[in-house]
Amino acid sequence: MEEKTDSPLPIPQASPHPVSEVAEARRDLLARPRITIRMRLAVGLLLCFLLCAAYAWTSCRPGAGPASADLSIVLLVLLFFAFAVITLLFDRALIGPIRRFETYTERISRGDFRPIGPARWYRDEFTDLAVAVNRMLEELAAQQRHMVQAAKMTTVGTLTSGIAHELNNPLNNIAITTEALMEDFKRLSDEEKWRLLQDIYFETERAGEIVKSLLDFTREERAEWGPVDLREVVESTRRILQNEMVLGNVVFEARFPDALPPVRGALNPLRQVFLNLFVNALHAMPEGGRLTVEAKASPGKVCVEVTDTGSGIPPEVLPHIFDPFFTTKEPGKGTGLGLSVSLSIVRKHGGEIQVFSEPGKGTTFHLCLPSASPPSENP
Amino acid sequence: MADRKRVMVLDDEPIVGERLKPVLEREGFEVEVFTESEGALQRLAETAFSVIVTDLKMKGPSGMDILRFVKEKAPQTAVIVITGYATIETHREAEAHGALHFVAKPFKMQDLVRLVAKAAK
Numbered sequence: 001m002e003e004k005t006d007s008p009l010p011i012p013q014a015s016p017h018p019v020s021e022v023a024e025a026r027r028d029l030l031a032r033p034r035i036t037i038r039m040r041l042a043v044g045l046l047l048c049f050l051l052c053a054a055y056a057w058t059s060c061r062p063g064a065g066p067a068s069a070d071l072s073i074v075l076l077v078l079l080f081f082a083f084a085v086i087t088l089l090f091d092r093a094l095i096g097p098i099r100r101f102e103t104y105t106e107r108i109s110r111g112d113f114r115p116i117g118p119a120r121w122y123r124d125e126f127t128d129l130a131v132a133v134n135r136m137l138e139e140l141a142a143q144q145r146h147m148v149q150a151a152k153m154t155t156v157g158t159l160t161s162g163i164a165h166e167l168n169n170p171l172n173n174i175a176i177t178t179e180a181l182m183e184d185f186k187r188l189s190d191e192e193k194w195r196l197l198q199d200i201y202f203e204t205e206r207a208g209e210i211v212k213s214l215l216d217f218t219r220e221e222r223a224e225w226g227p228v229d230l231r232e233v234v235e236s237t238r239r240i241l242q243n244e245m246v247l248g249n250v251v252f253e254a255r256f257p258d259a260l261p262p263v264r265g266a267l268n269p270l271r272q273v274f275l276n277l278f279v280n281a282l283h284a285m286p287e288g289g290r291l292t293v294e295a296k297a298s299p300g301k302v303c304v305e306v307t308d309t310g311s312g313i314p315p316e317v318l319p320h321i322f323d324p325f326f327t328t329k330e331p332g333k334g335t336g337l338g339l340s341v342s343l344s345i346v347r348k349h350g351g352e353i354q355v356f357s358e359p360g361k362g363t364t365f366h367l368c369l370p371s372a373s374p375p376s377e378n379p
Numbered sequence: 380m381a382d383r384k385r386v387m388v389l390d391d392e393p394i395v396g397e398r399l400k401p402v403l404e405r406e407g408f409e410v411e412v413f414t415e416s417e418g419a420l421q422r423l424a425e426t427a428f429s430v431i432v433t434d435l436k437m438k439g440p441s442g443m444d445i446l447r448f449v450k451e452k453a454p455q456t457a458v459i460v461i462t463g464y465a466t467i468e469t470h471r472e473a474e475a476h477g478a479l480h481f482v483a484k485p486f487k488m489q490d491l492v493r494l495v496a497k498a499a500k
């Protein structure tokens with residue numbers, strides 16, 4: 001499969017980007033000497049005006065000799081030259097930055113919200129524009145953060161039945177075991193009492209684990225970037241959904257090669273991506289089925305395929321599934337943010353998601369992320 | 380011993396059956412415990428029970444499937460549904476299919492035993 005051409009974004013820093021980075025870019029931009037386009041325009045016009053005036057003076061002077069005719073020609077050539085230079089300079093002053101801003105907008109639309117840094121030794125009107133764009137990027141990043149969190153909470157919200165079930169079961173076990181212990185306290189042998197207490201102990205732990213895994217997932221924290229083991233991401237996500245899968249008659253299978261390099265990224269956002277993919281897969285298989293996760297390492301990246309045996313996605317719907325707020329689920333079951341947020345998370349990691357679907361047979365999400373360590377055979 | 384009434388307890392949580400069995404036996408019932416609905420369905424096909432206590436959400440056939448099966452085969456059997464996720468919809472559905480009681484987890488064992496005893500009369 002051909003890779004998309006957009007180069008992985010260099011992400012040495014935490015994402016979303018800390019405020020200091022924007023402030024730093026701003027300071028750097030504004031520290032340069034100010035030479036505005038307007039100032040340059042004024043100087044150019046003045047120069048042309050002076051040349052014109054000199055030409056007029058030499059050619060219109062009464063009693064001008066052949067020497068002054070030569071001078072006029074020189075002045076004309078100079079004037080032409082001045083026009084050429086000014087045109088060239090303006091081309092560089094205007095067209096260059098416009099092209100540069102074009103590349104910025106492309107980068108931003110890919111979800112890379114790093115601020116724009118200085119590109120030249122001086123500053124002008126385009127620097128003001130860069131400062132304004134940086135301010136906008138800061139706002140965009142903050143909104144994106146809120147949207148990611150909202151989408152995360154919604155995804156968890158759709159799991160309430162599973163979570164209630166999963167919590168009430170250990171609670172019920174604790175309740176009835178305690179009741180048995182209290183009712184029959186005199187009648188039970190020490191050994192039996194010990195066994196009942198053990199049940200209570202482990203069921204408490206089980207309930208605690210469920211709450212902990214949920215809290216781990218929903219906590220809003222500054223994502224820490226580093227090497228992430230995708231096996232662990234998939235396993236911890238599966239644990240959150242374990243009950244949903246058992247009750248939904250979904251068989252889960254994960255195939256990981258023994259030596260899978262870690263990817264470069266943040267644990268929680270990646271968990272969110274897989275949770276979204278898994279939840280969608282479960283929703284696509286209301287009668288049960290098989291959910292397969294297969295990982296493969298290729299030079300410089302790790303690719304994962306998440307395949308379900310569900311209803312599939314109709315071809316007319318397929319182009320829209322990553323659009324924000326696009327959903328085919330009934331109201332209350334989804335906001336249409338899951339996949340769009342997943343895509344933006346994956347792109348922030350410098351990766352890509354592709355989808356293949358056959359109605360009636362199932363859907364495969366193919367996801368690639370850059371690995372944390374560059375391959376050793378790199379030239 | 381032939382007049383001892385049969386009670387089935389079906390829950391994929393083994394502890395539920397383990398705790399309920401001795402208490403119900405003390406009440407004079409003959410108790411059979413199942414943790415998988417497949418096995419329970421097989422047993423229901425061959426034997427009649429007075430009361431069935433079943434979980435709702437389970438791997439394989441659900442409590443609702445058990446309820447439908449029992450009500451078709453032996454309508455006089457009392458079915459008590461216990462569930463960790465009680466909603467108005469599931470409650471209505473269970474009642475529509477003929478469940479006698481709908482009990483949300485966590486429940487009190489004494490309450491449940493009382494319901495079973497009343498249902499067996």
